[in-house]
Amino acid sequence: MTETQHDVRSLLAPLTAGALKSATRVWMAPLTRSRSRQPGDIPWELNAEYYAQRADPARGAAVIVSEATQISQQGKGYAFTPGVYSPEQVEGWKLVTNAVHEQGGLIVAQLWHVGRISHTALQPNGGKPVAPSAIRANSHTYVDDSMGRKPVSEPRALELDEIPGVIDQYRHAAQAAKDAGFDGIEIHGANGYLLQQFLRRSTNKRTDAYGGSLENRARLGIEVTRATLDVWGADRVGYRISPLGEGMDDPDDHPSETYGYVSTELGKLGLGFLHVVEQFGDAARTPETEPVLATIRQAFRESGGGAYIANGGYDGPTAAARIADDKADAVAFGKAFISNPDLADRFRRGADLAEWDRGTFYGGGAEGYTTYPALS
Ligand SMILES: Cc1cc2nc3c(=O)[nH]c(=O)nc-3n(C[C@H](O)[C@H](O)[C@H](O)COP(=O)(O)O)c2cc1C
Numbered sequence: 001m002t003e004t005q006h007d008v009r010s011l012l013a014p015l016t017a018g019a020l021k022s023a024t025r026v027w028m029a030p031l032t033r034s035r036s037r038q039p040g041d042i043p044w045e046l047n048a049e050y051y052a053q054r055a056d057p058a059r060g061a062a063v064i065v066s067e068a069t070q071i072s073q074q075g076k077g078y079a080f081t082p083g084v085y086s087p088e089q090v091e092g093w094k095l096v097t098n099a100v101h102e103q104g105g106l107i108v109a110q111l112w113h114v115g116r117i118s119h120t121a122l123q124p125n126g127g128k129p130v131a132p133s134a135i136r137a138n139s140h141t142y143v144d145d146s147m148g149r150k151p152v153s154e155p156r157a158l159e160l161d162e163i164p165g166v167i168d169q170y171r172h173a174a175q176a177a178k179d180a181g182f183d184g185i186e187i188h189g190a191n192g193y194l195l196q197q198f199l200r201r202s203t204n205k206r207t208d209a210y211g212g213s214l215e216n217r218a219r220l221g222i223e224v225t226r227a228t229l230d231v232w233g234a235d236r237v238g239y240r241i242s243p244l245g246e247g248m249d250d251p252d253d254h255p256s257e258t259y260g261y262v263s264t265e266l267g268k269l270g271l272g273f274l275h276v277v278e279q280f281g282d283a284a285r286t287p288e289t290e291p292v293l294a295t296i297r298q299a300f301r302e303s304g305g306g307a308y309i310a311n312g313g314y315d316g317p318t319a320a321a322r323i324a325d326d327k328a329d330a331v332a333f334g335k336a337f338i339s340n341p342d343l344a345d346r347f348r349r350g351a352d353l354a355e356w357d358r359g360t361f362y363g364g365g366a367e368g369y370t371t372y373p374a375l376s
Helices: 003-007 045-053 087-102 160-179 194-199 214-228 255-268 289-302 316-324 335-339 343-349
Strands: 015-017 020-022 026-028 063-070 107-112 140-142 149-151 184-188 237-241 273-277 307-311 330-333
Touching (some): 003 316, 015 307, 160 184, 160 214, 184 214, 237 255, 289 307, 316 330, 316 343, 330 335
Parallel strands (some): 026 063, 063 107, 107 184, 237 273, 273 307
């Protein structure tokens, strides 16, 4: 055994994450690729081929988290992203889930409501995007074929009596994901989208039961999660957070307190996994971030939660070391899975990783999507 192979053994060991029997600790992070069929935001054969290439749990991902998938038209923020609410989308996703299952793989759907990160051109009847408060984000989106960047629109604050309807959108999408043959769901509570907009003080200025105190700001995320438990067993539900900032909003002012609380509440619901974006972009890890992550990990585990899935800037050896140190149960890889469909196999063999091409991340066809080869 070479040193590299020895180094990654912990990463290639099996794991039970809630009800998900994960063949290794190598998960695929959610990756928006903006290639759904139009009109209707419908997954199709090209998407099925892409996921199937990465789905063999021995060579690729033990568990795939799907690209973020809007739960309604209101929840849409970018052109060409898929939805999981219409019958046509459910049929389209069946192509994907069947293709993954044929490889012996597992796939969970990432449920997404973008909140204020949207544009009137994408919203029902050209209306304003919705948010906890009417505060425009300093962010861009793309709304059509040109893929040109446009500033996001000014949002409007959700009325208190609209919130049950938003929760229903999640419940409906959770059922649609089940009908489409997914193995579970991940609620997207990260990266500056709706649930994080509620949680973060800088984007939530409400004075009702969904604003103000930490308990109030966390309420929507917890209620949404509870609603999906009408459809799925908690052991097939995960939740994604980005406690250390992601460039979309001001960083949380008290991340240990905020995310310690959220992780405890999610753990009490018995969720199968918590997926933590530990590092965003190319920002370096600092010693100050470690206690925050330790608090979250401990809060989730001790309150009854399942697996802790780490993400952000890992390679094979650093991921394996993190698992060996008991600081993660599995690691999700994002960009590395774009250009290495056989990522686990490369880790096992100590092979070089192929570089990803940022120019083909979003939109377009097969090029830069299904054209990255596996090693022979
Ligand atoms: C092209 C691209 C698309 C992404 N789409 C999503 C997404 O749909 N949902 C999400 O939660 N994170 C998304 N992310 C963030 C990744 O899941 C991941 O957190 C990030 O790439 C850091 O992990 P890495 O260093 O392994 O790439 C995306 C990142 C990239 C590069």
